[in-house]
Amino acid sequence: MIKPAVFCMTLLPMALVAATVQARPAPVPLAKATLVRSDGSPSGKVILAKRDGHLLLDLALTGLTPGEHGIHFHAVGTCEGPNFTSAGGHLNPEGHQHGLLNPMGSHLGDLPNFIADAQGNAKTQIDLDQLPAKLLPQIFDADGTAIVVHASTDDYKTDPSGNSGGRIACGVLRKP
Secondary structure (H helix, E strand, O other), X not given: OOOHHHHHHHHHHHHHHHXXXXXXXXXXXXXXXXXXXXXXXXXXXXXXXXXXXXXXXEEEEOOOOOEEEOEEEEOOOOOOOOOOHHHOOEOOOOOOOXXXXXXXXXXXXXXXXXXXXXXXXXXXXXXXXXXXXXXXXXXXXXXXXXXXXXXXXXXXXXXXXXXXXXXXXXXEOEOO
């Protein structure tokens, strides 16, 4: 016969482990963008989502050159090719200088680089440091917001765009 005290001491550690290991909630999509290249061909999708009070970008891109690329939120929700200048500059309502490493503070549109694999595909998630209350009103303002992929790596400090090269893909963020 199993004594109740021994039985409880055996189950207690398992119950504590089960209580501390919880599945993370699924991200809630807030905006989606279908990106196109300068010739109008599709380049993939980006989803802006919220999970546990934090924002993230889910990237699924194709047709890129292999290697590291800069990506930014741009101030205008328009993507007219071939060079997507219609998207305006980086999302920067506070007038900061460019760069995540800039001691003066970064643009709201500055994002971490991502890497396209040898086949030119990128499937990754980027955690955003911006607070939802600060970023979301800017994303969904009257003229909208574009997300732009650049040809090169963002150096995180050179104003105005981190020497990240030409704009090679663009999509407008829209509520789902």
